[in-house]
Amino acid sequence: MYSASDLRKNLRIMLDDDPYIVVDFQFVKPGKGQSLYRCKLRNMLTGSQVDRTFREVDTFQPAETEEKNMQFLYKEGDAFHFMDNESYEQIALTAEQVGDAKNFLIENMECKVLLFRDRPIDITLPNFVDVVVTEAPPWIKGDTVSGNYKPVIVETGYKVSVPPFIEQGEKIRIDTRTGEYLTRVKE
Amino acid sequence: MSADRKLEAGRRALETRADILHATRAFFLSRGYLEVETPNRIPAPLPESHIDAIPSGPWWLHPSPEICMKRMLAAGFERIFQIAKCWRDRERGPLHLPEFTLLEWYRAGVDYRQLMDECEDLFLYVAGALGRGPAISYRGRPIDLAKPWERLPVADAFARYGSVPLEKALAQDRFEEVLALEIEPRLGSPKPTLLFDYPLAFGSLARRKAGEPAAAERFEIYIGGLELANGFSELTDAEEQRRRFEKENELRLRRGRRPYPMPEAFLRDLSRMPEAAGIAVGIDRVVMLFADASSIDEVVAFVPEGL
Numbered sequence: 460m461y462s463a464s465d466l467r468k469n470l471r472i473m474l475d476d477d478p479y480i481v482v483d484f485q486f487v488k489p490g491k492g493q494s495l496y497r498c499k500l501r502n503m504l505t506g507s508q509v510d511r512t513f514r515e516v517d518t519f520q521p522a523e524t525e526e527k528n529m530q531f532l533y534k535e536g537d538a539f540h541f542m543d544n545e546s547y548e549q550i551a552l553t554a555e556q557v558g559d560a561k562n563f564l565i566e567n568m569e570c571k572v573l574l575f576r577d578r579p580i581d582i583t584l585p586n587f588v589d590v591v592v593t594e595a596p597p598w599i600k601g602d603t604v605s606g607n608y609k610p611v612i613v614e615t616g617y618k619v620s621v622p623p624f625i626e627q628g629e630k631i632r633i634d635t636r637t638g639e640y641l642t643r644v645k646e
Numbered sequence: 647m648s649a650d651r652k653l654e655a656g657r658r659a660l661e662t663r664a665d666i667l668h669a670t671r672a673f674f675l676s677r678g679y680l681e682v683e684t685p686n687r688i689p690a691p692l693p694e695s696h697i698d699a700i701p702s703g704p705w706w707l708h709p710s711p712e713i714c715m716k717r718m719l720a721a722g723f724e725r726i727f728q729i730a731k732c733w734r735d736r737e738r739g740p741l742h743l744p745e746f747t748l749l750e751w752y753r754a755g756v757d758y759r760q761l762m763d764e765c766e767d768l769f770l771y772v773a774g775a776l777g778r779g780p781a782i783s784y785r786g787r788p789i790d791l792a793k794p795w796e797r798l799p800v801a802d803a804f805a806r807y808g809s810v811p812l813e814k815a816l817a818q819d820r821f822e823e824v825l826a827l828e829i830e831p832r833l834g835s836p837k838p839t840l841l842f843d844y845p846l847a848f849g850s851l852a853r854r855k856a857g858e859p860a861a862a863e864r865f866e867i868y869i870g871g872l873e874l875a876n877g878f879s880e881l882t883d884a885e886e887q888r889r890r891f892e893k894e895n896e897l898r899l900r901r902g903r904r905p906y907p908m909p910e911a912f913l914r915d916l917s918r919m920p921e922a923a924g925i926a927v928g929i930d931r932v933v934m935l936f937a938d939a940s941s942i943d944e945v946v947a948f949v950p951e952g953l
Binding site for chain 2: 497
């Protein structure tokens with residue numbers, strides 16, 4: 460169990476029977492009075508944000524969430540199939556549950572799946588992923604102006620801006636947190 | 647930011663801090679006050695429900711120099727001031743550091759109203775010493791330090807700015823919440839606010855107001871929404887003080903905190919302490935005001951997280 464003085468950014472707590480994550484936090488204490496903890500929290504199921512003020516007598520249960528190491532196996536229609544690295548159990552997530560992670564999921568990728576009461580609610584990917592460029596407009600020779608980027612499509616179907624010298628069939632590294640191109644990967 | 651870069655970026659605020667300390671000393675010396683130093687490490691702090699001292703061996707680091715300074719008052723020192731490092735556990739935020747600097751001064755023979763007047767004089771004096779007029783600004787809000795400041799009873803502040811009246815806030819145990827979140831941000835601009843006459847439960851070391859038994863002669867200074875100081879007419883009735891300490895200790899127990907030992911030497915001296923008023927001013931926040939800083943981190947050389 461947590462008390463209000465344990466509150467800090469990124470702490471996950473149960474509130475009104477839903478898991479919440481603290482996204483912003485401020486300690487307030489009027490002269491000689493009791494401490495107040497102003498929090499902005501995000502509902503981990505719905506994504507909606509709420510503002511709440513807690514007092515030091517308030518207590519919380521940790522969010523009933525569990526993070527599991529899983530491997531992404533394959534995509535079939537709208538279903539993304541994962542395997543639990545410990546139990547070898549397989550689960551399928553919908554595109555909606557996978558969210559933006561679907562742009563970077565490639566087969567055999569290791570990731571962390573966050574579960575709430577056995578229900579997947581979030582996926583954490585490795586910070587960097589190497590993907591093959593499947594569609595790229597040709598490089599116009601002589602176009603060396605820096606900052607002149609062109610759009611390409613990678614194997615997951617994700618569209619990203621890259622420097623003009625990147626060609627179809629090459630491998631590039633993308634930062635999954637920003638979704639941006641980082642570098643060309645030489646095999 | 648690296649420690650070196652933080653220090654360099656904060657140079658102006660640290661220079662302002664030094665100027666404020668010098669001006670404060672000059673102000674009190676010119677008024678016949680004696681600068682004193684009392685132990686920072688004491689056998690026990692005064693029992694207060696919402697202040698947690700930091701243990702230091704079997705003793706504690708003082709959360710304020712109040713206990714020793716009042717014993718000096720009792721011993722016949724009639725005008726004393728101190729600039730002291732103080733420690734309070736679990737207090738960290740944009741306005742709080744667990745180690746901070748308090749200015750406290752005590753004066754025999756006056757009550758909280760005369761102390762309010764002296765606060766006006768102090769801030770004007772400090773502003774002048776910094777080469778600033780009575781007109782300053784804090785976080786984009788205009789401040790006029792010229793006398794007289796706004797004098798606002800707590801009950802009126804609740805009626806004017808709060809979502810519930812004072813009685814209701816007290817009944818719902820929401821006094822601090824309404825004060826801190828609804829009222830404080832609106833106090834102290836353009837005129838500084840002297841918020842006074844607190845409910846008795848919120849002035850455990852303050853004298854009960856004559857003719858108004860539910861009120862304590864306590865006041866706070868707010869400038870530009872910043873809470874800067876807490877002062878009161880001192881309670882000199884040792885028996886009543888003992889009962890209030892017992893009550894504070896009960897509240898501590900209810901919060902799962904360890905009660906503090908009864909400060910017997912303090913209570914013994916209190917019975918011969920003259921009528922007096924005293925106040926604690928948060929020096930770090932005064933620096934915030936004059937350096938126009940939004941966080942206390944900007945006005946100290948080091949924060950605990952950077953050590």
